[in-house]
Amino acid sequence: MAMxxxxxxxxxxxxxxxLDFSCACPHPGEAGRPLxxxxxxxxxxxxxxxxxxxSGAPSPSGSCAEPLCTASPxxxxxxxxxxxxxxxxEGEELACGWGGFTPGCLxxxxxxxxxxxxxxxxxxxxxxxxxxFINTVITSIERRFDLRSYQSGLIxxxxxxxxxxxxxxxxxxGGNGHKPRWLGWGVLxxxxxxxxxxxxxxxxxxxxxxxxxxxxxxxxxxxxPCSQAASSLSGYRFVFMLGQFLHGMGATPLYTLGVTxxxxxxxxxxxxxxxxxxxxxxxxxxAAGYLVGGMFLNIYTEIGREIDMAPENTLWxxxxxxxxxxxxxxxxxxxxxxxxxxxxLPGSQRYIVMRVSEAHQLKDGSHKKASxxxxxxxxKDLPRSVLLLLKNPTFIxxxxxxxxxxxxxxxxxxxxxxxxxxxxxxxxxxxxxxFGYLVVPAGGGGTFxxxxxxxxxxxxxxxxxxxxLLCTVSSLLAILVFFIHCPNxxxxxxxxxxxxxxxxxxxLNLTAACNAQCGCWQDTYSPVCGTxxxxxxSPCHAGCKSVSVNLRNGKKVYQECSCVDKALLPGSGKxxxxxxxxSCAKKPLLLCFMFVVIxxxxxxxxxxxxxxxxxxxxxxxxxxxxxxxxxxxxxxGIPGPIAFGSMIDxxxxxxxxxCGEQGSCYVYxxxxxxxxxxxxxxxxxxxxxxxxIVACLLYKPPxxxxxxxxxxxxxxxxxxxQEHKPSLPAEEDI
Numbered sequence: 061m062a063m064x065x066x067x068x069x070x071x072x073x074x075x076x077x078x079l080d081f082s083c084a085c086p087h088p089g090e091a092g093r094p095l096x097x098x099x100x101x102x103x104x105x106x107x108x109x110x111x112x113x114x115s116g117a118p119s120p121s122g123s124c125a126e127p128l129c130t131a132s133p134x135x136x137x138x139x140x141x142x143x144x145x146x147x148x149x150e151g152e153e154l155a156c157g158w159g160g161f162t163p164g165c166l167x168x169x170x171x172x173x174x175x176x177x178x179x180x181x182x183x184x185x186x187x188x189x190x191x192x193f194i195n196t197v198i199t200s201i202e203r204r205f206d207l208r209s210y211q212s213g214l215i216x217x218x219x220x221x222x223x224x225x226x227x228x229x230x231x232x233x234g235g236n237g238h239k240p241r242w243l244g245w246g247v248l249x250x251x252x253x254x255x256x257x258x259x260x261x262x263x264x265x266x267x268x269x270x271x272x273x274x275x276x277x278x279x280x281x282x283x284x285p286c287s288q289a290a291s292s293l294s295g296y297r298f299v300f301m302l303g304q305f306l307h308g309m310g311a312t313p314l315y316t317l318g319v320t321x322x323x324x325x326x327x328x329x330x331x332x333x334x335x336x337x338x339x340x341x342x343x344x345x346x347a348a349g350y351l352v353g354g355m356f357l358n359i360y361t362e363i364g365r366e367i368d369m370a371p372e373n374t375l376w377x378x379x380x381x382x383x384x385x386x387x388x389x390x391x392x393x394x395x396x397x398x399x400x401x402x403x404x405l406p407g408s409q410r411y412i413v414m415r416v417s418e419a420h421q422l423k424d425g426s427h428k429k430a431s432x433x434x435x436x437x438x439x440k441d442l443p444r445s446v447l448l449l450l451k452n453p454t455f456i457x458x459x460x461x462x463x464x465x466x467x468x469x470x471x472x473x474x475x476x477x478x479x480x481x482x483x484x485x486x487x488x489x490x491x492x493x494x495f496g497y498l499v500v501p502a503g504g505g506g507t508f509x510x511x512x513x514x515x516x517x518x519x520x521x522x523x524x525x526x527x528x529l530l531c532t533v534s535s536l537l538a539i540l541v542f543f544i545h546c547p548n549x550x551x552x553x554x555x556x557x558x559x560x561x562x563x564x565x566x567x568l569n570l571t572a573a574c575n576a577q578c579g580c581w582q583d584t585y586s587p588v589c590g591t592x593x594x595x596x597x598s599p600c601h602a603g604c605k606s607v608s609v610n611l612r613n614g615k616k617v618y619q620e621c622s623c624v625d626k627a628l629l630p631g632s633g634k635x636x637x638x639x640x641x642x643s644c645a646k647k648p649l650l651l652c653f654m655f656v657v658i659x660x661x662x663x664x665x666x667x668x669x670x671x672x673x674x675x676x677x678x679x680x681x682x683x684x685x686x687x688x689x690x691x692x693x694x695x696x697g698i699p700g701p702i703a704f705g706s707m708i709d710x711x712x713x714x715x716x717x718x719c720g721e722q723g724s725c726y727v728y729x730x731x732x733x734x735x736x737x738x739x740x741x742x743x744x745x746x747x748x749x750x751x752x753i754v755a756c757l758l759y760k761p762p763x764x765x766x767x768x769x770x771x772x773x774x775x776x777x778x779x780x781x782q783e784h785k786p787s788l789p790a791e792e793d794i
Contacts, residue, residue, distance in 0.1 A: 244396070332512075346473075454758055458671055549595055585598065586599065672684060714726040
């Protein structure tokens with residue numbers, strides 16, 4: 061059969077069968093009547109569950125069903141079907157523009173695909189800035205402005221703190237207001253935050269790096285004195301915190317109002333695909349941030365100034381600020397078209413009328429309050445809105461499941477590179493690259509695939525929750541791979557004695573007879589790999605006397621190393637800068653299963669988000685997403701890295717010594733790290749599985765006969781919304 065065409069070309073999709081509303085044939089005088097007020101056969105109109113007037117429903121035999129979309133050529137020439145005019149229920153302007161300036165060329169972008177494009181650019185910039193640039197340059201900022209780790213931690217946390225503070229206000233009032241204006245102003249504020257974050261570079265003096273020749277060689281191992289006055293530059297941390305606070309404020313509407321605006325303006329079946337594309341862009345942003353940010357860090361922070369220092373030097377500070385300038389300017393530009401979009405897209409009224417509520421049905425019937433068109437427009441309705449959500453067990457347990465998944469994602473993104481670095485004896489940059497290869501295809505692909513599956517099988521709310529449960533169980537099984545681990549590379553004085561024997565009682569001892577005369581300091585960790593296959597804390601601890609450069613790979617080669625076993629290779633006693641290369645045979649297996657864990661974790665994200673949108677009333681969707689984000693951030697995003705960090709720190713073998721104070725961890729015990737990662741992963745995955753099971757069991761869908769239409773006859777049905785389904789010849793072929 062010839063498929064009926066979508067005459068509006070709104071989303072570029074065609075309906076799979078005619079969409080009918082059983083109603084009396086419109087009289088000639090009613091040709092201009094809005095869809096929301098089509099006259100019934102008895103001349104009266106009845107409200108739908110979403111508060112929009114609809115025709116009374118006479119029996120199918122006594123009505124003439126007119127399809128919304130047909131394949132007739134004559135109809136394709138007109139934007140809407142004859143006798144039906146799509147306008148906003150409140151009669152507001154649906155043209156794209158700014159105030160009275162609505163040029164015709166802009167209307168080409170006044171579609172759901174146009175909105176999706178600009179929102180994807182905004183989410184890409186947000187991910188690139190907050191989750192990419194910040195994580196990439198935080199070490200350089202610490203070095204440049206003399207910040208401690210906990211101070212840089214406060215800078216990173218300011219984003220989540222701002223989001224939690226603003227979520228309730230933005231999601232409640234923005235959800236019932238003009239969403240594109242909230243979104244546009246939010247992106248603009250986010251851009252201002254990026255520009256503010258780069259400001260300290262221009263208000264401070266030039267960076268002067270202190271260098272010392274031959275640092276680390278036996279007899280020349282120098283150390284900076286501990287008693288240094290506190291730098292006044294550390295006060296700039298408050299500027300960075302304010303910039304991050306603006307980032308959090310600006311991004312708040314993006315993942316609440318942006319999602320619901322897309323959901324309201326596309327066909328219900330295609331909503332998960334649009335949302336999946338939107339979130340995929342947000343996941344690709346950090347990957348670009350790591351790549352571009354790393355490239356900028358290879359440029360010296362004082363551009364144009366000649367300096368005799370390489371990026372590998374521990375005192376090097378790269379041009380950390382360039383990325384924030386570019387992202388800030390791009391955010392300001394992208395906010396302009398977003399501000400021009402109307403409150404509802406042209407033709408969206410059709411999707412609102414067709415939408416069937418799948419909201420969880422409360423026993424006391426209080427969920428019907430949210431169907432009131434005036435509900436949620438004033439502050440006095442805020443307590444009732446919160447109460448309605450708290451009385452919705454499906455929503456509550458979906459929030460808790462999201463929090464457990466967010467904990468794993470936050471912990472994995474923070475400590476995943478560190479896990480790879482320790483297990484496979486990689487450098488920090490190599491570990492970040494490996495982790496990027498895992499996250500981009502697994503995270504981005506899983507996010508898009510989750511939305512595609514919901515659309516492909518046309519799942520209803522209960523089916524979506526079951527899909528989330530299946531993904532969580534799959535990742536739970538895959539996380540058992542952390543039972544295996546790679547052995548630690550042997551390190552003199554840390555994992556074994558200098559003569560190869562075991563450490564007595566597990567106590568560290570970096571001093572031996574071969575380096576006793578070198579006077580080695582422990583404040584500079586610079587590992588080297590001896591020709592005997594053993595790592596040493598620094599060239600000094602290996603007893604090396606001189607240094608040269610390997611012309612093939614550019615690495616430093618230390619010679620005359622008294623601690624390196626010369627009996628193994630004649631003419632040896634050398635060491636090369638960097639860690640020894642690991643030849644762990646379990647590396648492919650670990651990487652493969654880590655890919656599976658990340659894939660299934662992200663695969664459930666869009667279905668879980670879609671289920672949240674479906675299990676609450678239409679007027680509470682934005683507010684429900686805001687409350688969910690608060691729960692996810694407070695219970696998952698913020699404590700997640702702390703919980704994982706505390707677990708991993710228990711496996712530390714060698715701590716940094718900062719003038720008598722314990723600093724960061726240099727060397728981890730791989731077996732303990734895998735064990736603690738497994739425990740943390742199992743706990744949160746079991747909790748997530750439990751929450752999805754409870755949400756599925758407690759979900760109570762609305763009765764089929766009470767709905768004004770039905771999205772599908774079953775969870776895997778292929779039919780679209782129809783108020784009645786009279787026997788039509790066309791339907792038999794579908």
